[in-house]
Structure formats: C-alpha cells, structure tokens
Amino acid sequence: MVEERKTAEPRRGGLPPMPADIYLAKPVKRIDWRRLFFIFLGIALFAVVYFSPPWHDAVDPMGKHFALTREGKAALALFAFTIVWWVFEVLPIGVTSVAVAVIQAFFLIRDPKAAFTDFMDPSVWFIFGSLVIGMAFTRTGLTQRLAYKMLSVVGDRTSMIYLGCFGMIAILTLMMAHTAVAATAFPLFMAVYGLYEEDSVPTKFGRGLFTGMAYTCGAGSIVTLLGSARAPVALGFFKDMAGREISFFELTYYMLPLGWAMVLMLWGLMMILNKPEKKTIPGLRERVKALSARLGPMKRTELLTLVIVLAAITVMALRSFIPALKPLDKSAIMLTCTVLFFLLKILTVKDLEEIPWNIVLLFGGAMSIGFCLWQTGAASWIAVQWLALFQKAPWFVFVMGIAFFVLVLTNFIMNVAAIAITLPVALVIARYLGVAPEVIMFSSLAAAGMPFMLLIGQAPNAIAYESKQFTSGQFFMMGLPATIMIMVVLGIFVWIIWPLMGMPILAH
Numbered sequence: 001m002v003e004e005r006k007t008a009e010p011r012r013g014g015l016p017p018m019p020a021d022i023y024l025a026k027p028v029k030r031i032d033w034r035r036l037f038f039i040f041l042g043i044a045l046f047a048v049v050y051f052s053p054p055w056h057d058a059v060d061p062m063g064k065h066f067a068l069t070r071e072g073k074a075a076l077a078l079f080a081f082t083i084v085w086w087v088f089e090v091l092p093i094g095v096t097s098v099a100v101a102v103i104q105a106f107f108l109i110r111d112p113k114a115a116f117t118d119f120m121d122p123s124v125w126f127i128f129g130s131l132v133i134g135m136a137f138t139r140t141g142l143t144q145r146l147a148y149k150m151l152s153v154v155g156d157r158t159s160m161i162y163l164g165c166f167g168m169i170a171i172l173t174l175m176m177a178h179t180a181v182a183a184t185a186f187p188l189f190m191a192v193y194g195l196y197e198e199d200s201v202p203t204k205f206g207r208g209l210f211t212g213m214a215y216t217c218g219a220g221s222i223v224t225l226l227g228s229a230r231a232p233v234a235l236g237f238f239k240d241m242a243g244r245e246i247s248f249f250e251l252t253y254y255m256l257p258l259g260w261a262m263v264l265m266l267w268g269l270m271m272i273l274n275k276p277e278k279k280t281i282p283g284l285r286e287r288v289k290a291l292s293a294r295l296g297p298m299k300r301t302e303l304l305t306l307v308i309v310l311a312a313i314t315v316m317a318l319r320s321f322i323p324a325l326k327p328l329d330k331s332a333i334m335l336t337c338t339v340l341f342f343l344l345k346i347l348t349v350k351d352l353e354e355i356p357w358n359i360v361l362l363f364g365g366a367m368s369i370g371f372c373l374w375q376t377g378a379a380s381w382i383a384v385q386w387l388a389l390f391q392k393a394p395w396f397v398f399v400m401g402i403a404f405f406v407l408v409l410t411n412f413i414m415n416v417a418a419i420a421i422t423l424p425v426a427l428v429i430a431r432y433l434g435v436a437p438e439v440i441m442f443s444s445l446a447a448a449g450m451p452f453m454l455l456i457g458q459a460p461n462a463i464a465y466e467s468k469q470f471t472s473g474q475f476f477m478m479g480l481p482a483t484i485m486i487m488v489v490l491g492i493f494v495w496i497i498w499p500l501m502g503m504p505i506l507a508h
Contacts, residue, residue: 034088035088038088039085039090041084042080042084045077045080045081045084046078048077049073049076049077049080050074050107052073054068054073055068055073056068058380058382058384058388059384059388060384060387060388066377066380066381066384067377067381068377068378069376069377071108071110071376071377072378072381073378074107074108074109074376075369075372075373075376075378076378078103078104078107078109078369079369079373079412082096082099082365082369085099086454086455086456086472087454087472087476088472088473089471089472089473092358093361093365093455094357094358094360094361094362094365095361096365097119097364097366097368098361098365099365100365100369100372101115101116101368104368104372109372109376110371110372110376114371114375115372116368118364118367118368118371119361119367120364121364122329122330122331123331123363123367124364124367125334125335126177126334127179127183127359127360127363127459127462128335128355129331129335129337130180130182130183130184130459131183131355131356131359131360131463132341132355133183133337133338134183134184134185134186134463135187135351135354136305136341137184137305137309138190139346139351140299140301140346141299141302142302142306143187143188143190143191144191144291144295145292145295145298145302147188147189147191147192148191148288148291148292149292150164150165150192151192151195151284151285152285152289152292155284155285156281156282156283156284156285157279157280158276158279159276159279161192161209162208162267162270162276163267165192165209165212165213166263166270167263168185169181169182169213169216169217169220170216170219170220170259170260172185172220173216173217173221173223173224173227174220174227176313176316176317177221177227177228177316178217178218178220178221178227178228178458178459178460179217179458179459179460179463180316180334181220181221181460182214182459182463182464183459183463185217186213186463189210189213189467193205193209193467195281195284195287195288196278196281202469202470203277203469204274204275205274205276205277206469207274207469207470207478208270208271208273208274208275210467210469210470211270211475212266212270212274213460213464214452214458214460214463214464215266216263216266217458217460218449218451218452218458218460219262219263219266219450221449222255222258222259222445222446222449222450223252223255223259223260224248224251224252224255225248225251227449230419230448231251231445234419234444234445238423238427238441246438253501254442254498254501254503255445255446257501258446258489258490261489262450262486262489265485266482266485269481269485273481301344305346308337308340309337312333312336312337315333316330316333356466359462359463359465359466362455362456362462363459363462366456369412370412373412379409383409386401386405387402387405387422387429388429389401390402390429395434395435395505395506396491396494398430399439399443399494400490400494402422402444403443403444403447403490403494404447404487405422406418406419406422406444406447407447407487409422410447410458411451411452411454411456411479412454412456419444419445419448422444423440423441430507431507434506435505435506435507436503436504436505436506438503438504439494439503439505442498442503443490443493447486447490450482450483450486452478452479452482452483452486453475453476453479453480453482453483454472454476454479455472455475
C-alpha cells in the first residue's frame with residue numbers, strides 16, 4: 001500500500017493544507033574548497049607558463065640548439081594544468097582528458113584534428129580491446145575458475161595471496177603485453193577480493209592487491225621483448241647508434257634478475273604500506289572448494305573465450321620471431337578478439353555499454369598530451385636541458401641521472417616516447433664521458449617500464465584504478481616510495497650486479 005503523505009493542519013480561511021515537509025529546512029550544499037583550490041591552481045599554472053616571456057634555448061654537447069617555440073611553451077603549460085587536474089581529480093579523469101584536446105584547439109597549440117585524433121590512436125584501441133577481454137573472462141566465469149584454482153594453491157594467508165597474485169602477473173608478462181595481462185587479471189583479482197570483502201568498500205588489502213597488480217605488471221614487462229612495445233624501440237635505437245644488435249635472450253639475461261627482484265621488493269612494500277586488515281581469510285579453502293564445485297565443468301563459452309585469447313597472445317608473441325607476422329598490428333589483433341566475442345554471442349550490446357569509458361578516455365588524453373609535448377619539441381627541450389647537467393658528471397651519476405629522467409618522464413608520456421626522446425641524446429653524451437652504451441640502454445629501458453606515480457604512466461595503472469580501491473592522490477603517494485625503491489635497486493644493479501654478469505660499463 002502506498003503511504004499517504006502527511007500534511008499540516010488546515011489553516012484558517014479554508015486554504016488547502018500544505019505538505020508538512022515544506023517547513024523542514026533543506027540541506028545546504030557545502031562548498032568544496034579543496035576542489036576549488038586545485039581547479040584554480042591548474043588554471044594558474046597554465047597562465048603563468050603560457051604568458052611567461054620566451055624561454056632560453058636548450059643546447060646539447062654537440063652545440064645544437066633546441067628552441068622552445070610558442071607552441072612548445074604552451075604544451076608545457078597544458079602539461080602542468082593537466083597533471084594537477086588528473087592527480088587531484090577535480091573532474092572525472094576521462095573528462096579532464098577531453099579538456100586536454102579542447103585546450104590544444106582553443107590555444108592553437110596543435111591542429112585540432114591531430115589533438116582529437118590521438119583519442120583514436122591504435123594504442124588506445126589496444127587498451128579498449130584489453131578491457132573487453134577482461135570483461136569476457138568475467139562474463140563467462142573463467143575469472144572465477146582461475147581465481148579459485150590459484151587460491152587453492154596459495155592458501156588462506158593474505159600475505160601469500162599477495163605473493164601468489166603478483167607472481168602470476170610477473171609470469172604472464174613474460175609471454176604477453178602488460179596491458180593485456182592487467183586487463184585479464186583485473187576481473188580475477190576482483191573475484192579474489194570478493195572472498196575477502198563481500199562489499200566493494202576500499203580496504204588496505206584491496207588497495208595493496210590492485211596497486212601491486214599495476215606495479216608488478218610494469219616490473220615483469222621489462223624481462224622480455226614480449227612484455228611491451230618499448231623494448232623493440234629501444235633496441236632499434238641502440239642498433240642504429242651503437243652499431244650492434246641485442247638479442248632476445250641477451251635482453252632477458254640482464255633484465256630477468258632485475259625484474260624479479262623488483263616483484264619481490266614490491267610484495268614487501270605492499271605488506272608495509274597496505275598490510276591487510278586480516279592475516280587470513282578463515283575457511284577460504286572450504287569456500288573455494290565449494291565455489292569451484294558449483295561452477296561445474298568448463299562451459300562452451302569459456303572454452304571459446306580461452307581459445308580466442310590464447311590465439312591472439314600466440315600471434316602477438318610470434319610477431320617477434322616470424323617476419324611474415326611482423327606487419328600485423330597488435331591493436332588489430334586485440335580488436336579481433338572483441339569482434340569474435342560479439343560474433344559468437346559471448347558478449348552482448350549490454351556488455352558494450354558497461355565498458356569503463358573513463359579509463360579509455362584517460363588514455364586518449366595521455367596520448368594527446370604525450371604527442372603534444374613530442375611534436376611541439378617541448379619534450380626534446382626538457383630532455384636536453386636535463387641531460388646537459390650531467391655531461392661532466394662521474395659515470396654512475398650520469399647513468400642514474402638518465403634513468404631518473406626517463407622514470408619521471410614516462411609517468412607523463414608514453415614510455416615509448418620517453419625512450420625515443422631520451423636515448424638518442426643520452427647515447428651521444430655517453431661517448432664524451434666514456435660510458436658504454438649498453439648500461440645506458442638497459443638502465444633507461446628498466447626505468448621506462450616502471451612508472452608508478454601517475455595513472456597515465458601505463459595502462460595497468462589505469463586499469464587498477466577501476467577497482468575503486470584508491471584515489472589518484474593515494475596512488476601518487478604510494479608511488480613515491482616505490483619510485484625511490486626502483487632507483488635504489490637499479491643503482492645496485494648498475495654498480496655491482498650487471499658488471500659481475502658481464503655487462504660493459506665503460507667504453508674501451
């Protein structure tokens with residue numbers, strides 16, 4: 001029965017009664033001063049940089065001048081504005097990404113067609129395809145099946161669940177791109193978290209689980225050529241400038257101990273920063289056993305999904321070894337999975353509407369600001385200014401200075417672009433200091449794989465954010481000690497471990 005609305009007593013004069021709640025005070029919305037502060041801080045930083053007088057040229061060791069054009073300075077202004085709005089989430093991060101292209105158009109920083117076309121870049125579609133794969137795994141039940149299998153092995157201790165999840169991520173990145181790994185593992189981790197906390201409220205365990213997922217995707221991806229696109233680019237530059245080719249197995253020989261050392265260190269860091277509220281999940285083994293039995297035998301849709309995804313991974317992996325497959329674009333391969341999912345009715349239109357477009361737009365904006373810095377010359381100007389500071393430094397300071405620059409830069413723009421901007425300049429300066437090109441290349445490549453401060457640094461960061469277990473500000477604060485740890489571990493490898501493994505450090 002519908003409840004009748006209470007009314008006040010009739011007033012004199014026979015006027016109709018008024019609803020009683022009209023006399024209740026309406027809640028007053030409080031002004032979010034913090035949000036307003038960061039909105040205007042971003043605008044102020046843009047104005048200060050944009051309207052400042054022309055900046056001096058950057059000069060490399062060869063005497064070549066790199067002028068910072070009006071467009072380049074405007075790109076730096078946009079860069080400062082975007083970082084503030086992204087980190088402090090004054091708008092949904094996807095909407096801030098749209099603002100990136102809008103500002104480029106209004107302030108004539110780049111042609112609007114270029115600024116908006118970046119949102120349709122193949123890399124953005126690769127992320128879209130990865131997200132669809134993750135959704136297919138969830139919808140068919142494959143995610144739960146894999147999660148239950150893993151948990152039955154690692155047990156009910158939350159510390160070991162951390163380690164099992166992170167180890168699985170690192171193994172997968174040996175064979176497939178870290179973005180695809182993150183998209184595939186995300187729903188699996190959501191299933192694991194559902195056994196820890198039935199509600200999706202943020203917890204320390206949830207924050208550690210998903211932050212660790214993003215971080216170990218990066219750490220694992222440096223080990224082989226299959227983990228990301230940055231390694232083939234770096235090796236291409238190295239071959240052109242150093243005159244020798246680094247093989248698949250030589251790359252893995254030097255990167256495997258570093259990558260796995262970082263995975264273990266990140267596990268320890270998560271146990272410190274995000275120590276789970278519960279040491280164990282009581283009765284986990286029994287619950288997992290019962291839930292696994294409830295799933296029954298593998299269904300047709302699960303088998304189809306698994307075959308489609310494994311076929312795509314195999315083709316992407318074979319591109320590095322079979323010349324005939326090299327022209328195939330990895331985004332097209334990934335999107336083929338999307339088409340097949342809908343063709344075979346594994347997914348429906350309703351699933352398409354549930355794609356996290358906020359994340360897709362975030363990476364569209366990241367591509368747009370990255371290309372903006374690159375094409376206007378702003379990124380090269382920054383690189384030359386920074387690297388010129390180390391042209392008379394001791395070899396170790398020089399190598400670590402380059403690695404740190406790449407590490408910071410790759411948090412803001414594509415790691416492929418960070419390598420393309422930094423490595424050629426660094427290899428030129430290295431000749432003057434007598435530093436071997438190998439140590440420059442490997443340290444830069446390692447740093448480029450681990451952008452742990454900003455969500456836009458790599459796709460796994462943004463995918464992990466979809467868990468709603470942390471804010472972008474919390475991610476940034478966790479990324480600071482993780483970044484310091486990267487530099488310390490990398491420094492040990494550059495100074496001690498890699499030379500013991502036979503890596504040349506000083507040029508002969």
